[in-house]
Amino acid sequence: MLKSPAANGIIERDETPMEKEIEHLHRVEFEFSDIFYFCRKGFEAIVEDEVTQRFSSEELVSWNLLTRTNVNFHYVSLRLTVVWVIGVIVRYCLLLPLRFTLAAIGITSMIVGTTIVGQLPNSSVKDYLSEVVHLTCSRILVRALSGTIHYHNKENKPQKGGICVANHTSPIDVIILTNDGCYAMVGQVHGGLMGVIQSATVKACPHVWFERSEIKDRHLVTKRLREHVADKSKLPILIFPEGTCINNTSVMMFKKGSFEIGGTIYPVAIKYDPQFGDAFWNSSKYNLVSYLLRIMTSWAIVCNVWYLPPMVRKEGEDAVQFANRVKSAIARQGGLTELPWDGGLKRAKVKDTFKEEQQKNYSKMLVRNGSIGSLSTGTESD
Amino acid sequence: GEIKKETGFSHSQITRLYSRFTSLDKGENGTLSREDFQRIPELAINPLGDRIINAFFPEGEDQVNFRGFMRTLAHFRPIEDNEKSKDQNGPEPLNSRSNKLHFAFRLYDLDKDDKISRDELLQVLRMMVGVNISDEQLGSIADRTIQEADQDGDSAISFAEFVKVLEKVDVEQKMSIRFLH
Numbered sequence: 176m177l178k179s180p181a182a183n184g185i186i187e188r189d190e191t192p193m194e195k196e197i198e199h200l201h202r203v204e205f206e207f208s209d210i211f212y213f214c215r216k217g218f219e220a221i222v223e224d225e226v227t228q229r230f231s232s233e234e235l236v237s238w239n240l241l242t243r244t245n246v247n248f249h250y251v252s253l254r255l256t257v258v259w260v261i262g263v264i265v266r267y268c269l270l271l272p273l274r275f276t277l278a279a280i281g282i283t284s285m286i287v288g289t290t291i292v293g294q295l296p297n298s299s300v301k302d303y304l305s306e307v308v309h310l311t312c313s314r315i316l317v318r319a320l321s322g323t324i325h326y327h328n329k330e331n332k333p334q335k336g337g338i339c340v341a342n343h344t345s346p347i348d349v350i351i352l353t354n355d356g357c358y359a360m361v362g363q364v365h366g367g368l369m370g371v372i373q374s375a376t377v378k379a380c381p382h383v384w385f386e387r388s389e390i391k392d393r394h395l396v397t398k399r400l401r402e403h404v405a406d407k408s409k410l411p412i413l414i415f416p417e418g419t420c421i422n423n424t425s426v427m428m429f430k431k432g433s434f435e436i437g438g439t440i441y442p443v444a445i446k447y448d449p450q451f452g453d454a455f456w457n458s459s460k461y462n463l464v465s466y467l468l469r470i471m472t473s474w475a476i477v478c479n480v481w482y483l484p485p486m487v488r489k490e491g492e493d494a495v496q497f498a499n500r501v502k503s504a505i506a507r508q509g510g511l512t513e514l515p516w517d518g519g520l521k522r523a524k525v526k527d528t529f530k531e532e533q534q535k536n537y538s539k540m541l542v543r544n545g546s547i548g549s550l551s552t553g554t555e556s557d
Numbered sequence: 558g559e560i561k562k563e564t565g566f567s568h569s570q571i572t573r574l575y576s577r578f579t580s581l582d583k584g585e586n587g588t589l590s591r592e593d594f595q596r597i598p599e600l601a602i603n604p605l606g607d608r609i610i611n612a613f614f615p616e617g618e619d620q621v622n623f624r625g626f627m628r629t630l631a632h633f634r635p636i637e638d639n640e641k642s643k644d645q646n647g648p649e650p651l652n653s654r655s656n657k658l659h660f661a662f663r664l665y666d667l668d669k670d671d672k673i674s675r676d677e678l679l680q681v682l683r684m685m686v687g688v689n690i691s692d693e694q695l696g697s698i699a700d701r702t703i704q705e706a707d708q709d710g711d712s713a714i715s716f717a718e719f720v721k722v723l724e725k726v727d728v729e730q731k732m733s734i735r736f737l738h
Contacts (some may be wrong), residue, residue, distance in 0.1 A: 186734050186735055186736050186737060187735040187737060189735070206702075207661075207665075207702070207706070207714075207719065207722055207723060208661075208723055208726045208728075208731065209685070210605060210661060210664060210665075210681065210685070211661065211726075211728070211731040211732055212731070213603055213604055213605040213609075213685065214605060214609060214661065214664065214732065215633070215731065215732060215733075215734065216599075216603060217600055217603045217605060217606060217609040218609070218630070218633050218734055219734055220597050220599035220600040220603065221594065221597065221600060221609075221630075222574070222577060222630065222734065223577065224597050224598070224599045224600070225599065226597070226598045226599065227580070227581075227596065227597060227598075516598060527602075529598075529602035530601070530602040530603070530604060530606075530687075531687055531688075533602060533603070533604055534604050534685060534686055534687030534688075534689060535687065535689050537604070537685050537686060538685075538686040538687065538689035538690050539689075
């Protein structure tokens with residue numbers, strides 16, 4: 176059973192399950208060759224594994240004239256080099272200053288606009304003005320990145336009192352979505368420029384900003400979000416359940432916390448076209464400023480946004496199953512592969528429970544074939 | 558050039574694998590440490606993960622360079638038909654059946670005394686089953702296995718006995734990874 180390899184794959188992985196591969200060899204309980212299965216799986220993982228490749232930028236099949244994607248391509252011809260040089264000049268000397276100015280205008284007007292609106296007493300006029308300010312500034316910022324966005328299925332756009340859930344590739348995702356609607360942001364309070372923006376916008380529109388210490392308390396977080404959702408006049412919350420930036424080729428495990436709040440979930444799938452620019456933020460390699468610089472010197476940001484029909488938790492479905500259901504829907508729409516792995520593996524080590532599961536499966540096979548009796552836990556399994 | 562001759566990989570395969578090597582090398586110093594390997598989740602959850610990682614590191618060393626990396630990987634290159642009839646004078650290729658078996662043998666034989674003792678077998682068994690089987694049951698499995706394979710009655714498995722036990726097994730297929738060009 177072979178899995179068809181990705182276009183840029185190094186090897187064809189063998190997906191024969193453990194049972195099939197080891198079992199038919201058995202005459203007695205254990206064979207020396209049993210280790211071959213684990214051995215080969217280990218080596219396949221060393222050469223090419225599903226997880227670590229998601230934390231670095233997607234490799235392109237054909238070059239798009241940006242040095243940063245020129246990993247495996249070699250010097251081809253003089254003409255190509257000349258074209259590339261022209262490209263560099265255009266990108267750095269023409270596009271970059273233009274975009275930078277636009278971005279500056281966008282951010283300044285956002286801060287100024289929301290501060291002014293924030294002075295007004297709460298009323299429907301204030302909400303309307305707040306929306307106008309947010310949308311306009313978003314549009315300016317998207318222009319600043321030369322963003323071309325196609326929105327699909329706008330009839331499914333998130334409504335007030337709901338929760339909007341999307342796959343996460345970069346901080347730009349936020350701007351992409353606010354370009355078409357107003358959301359209440361959820362996130363941590365930052366210092367510096369980000370903090371100024373946060374404190375300004377929260378006066379105009381009820382975003383949910385948490386102190387760093389509050390984030391650790393999951394119940395507190397859930398409680399505040401629940402209160403926000405219960406108020407039907409409040410804007411839909413925007414959450415990225417993966418918890419970290421993934422490189423837009425797959426969707427990783429959705430953390431169940433967002434799905435325990437209740438309410439209606441509006442899933443959104445975001446897929447960037449890598450030919451024009453790499454939107455993925457590899458936070459271990461680049462800090463925010465150099466990331467923004469790279470974005471502003473790409474050709475453009477082209478992406479598709481699909482609004483999926485709303486989902487609610489079914490009877491007897493727990494948060495984890497619900498999270499997986501939503502994840503599948505998003506992955507399918509965006510053409511991304513689905514992975515059960517936790518995005519947190521970018522920084523943390525994998526839990527031992529997975530290894531224990533493999534050990535348990537292997538033990539079952541040993542016991543099943545031999546005449547030793549049941550496993551030492553005393554249960555009569557399968 | 559040299560790596561190609563020694564390992565038998567093609568030029569493009571070596572380039573891709575070098576790319577992989579550098580992406581694993583977080584310290585960016587041209588060598589891999591044990592931590593670099595353990596960062597691969599699928600390897601970390603493999604019951605034999607630690608043994609496999611050890612196979613890359615030469616005796617007593619903590620770092621492996623690209624050449625060493627390729628040499629170990631070469632054991633898993635599939636055997637091609639045109640190689641079977643190559644000249645007998647040259648050194649045996651790293652991915653021959655015999656070398657693949659030798660590699661597997663070394664996974665068991667920790668103290669490198671060219672024998673798999675009952676204890677060494679028990680260690681590997683324990684790694685593969687975790688906590689799910691009791692010591693007594695595991696012990697009897699080990700005893701039975703050694704009994705079956707042991708021919709000279711020394712209660713340990715030598716490399717020759719190991720080869721004999723596995724003579725009907727398609728080692729070439731089981732210990733090979735399908736590389737794309």
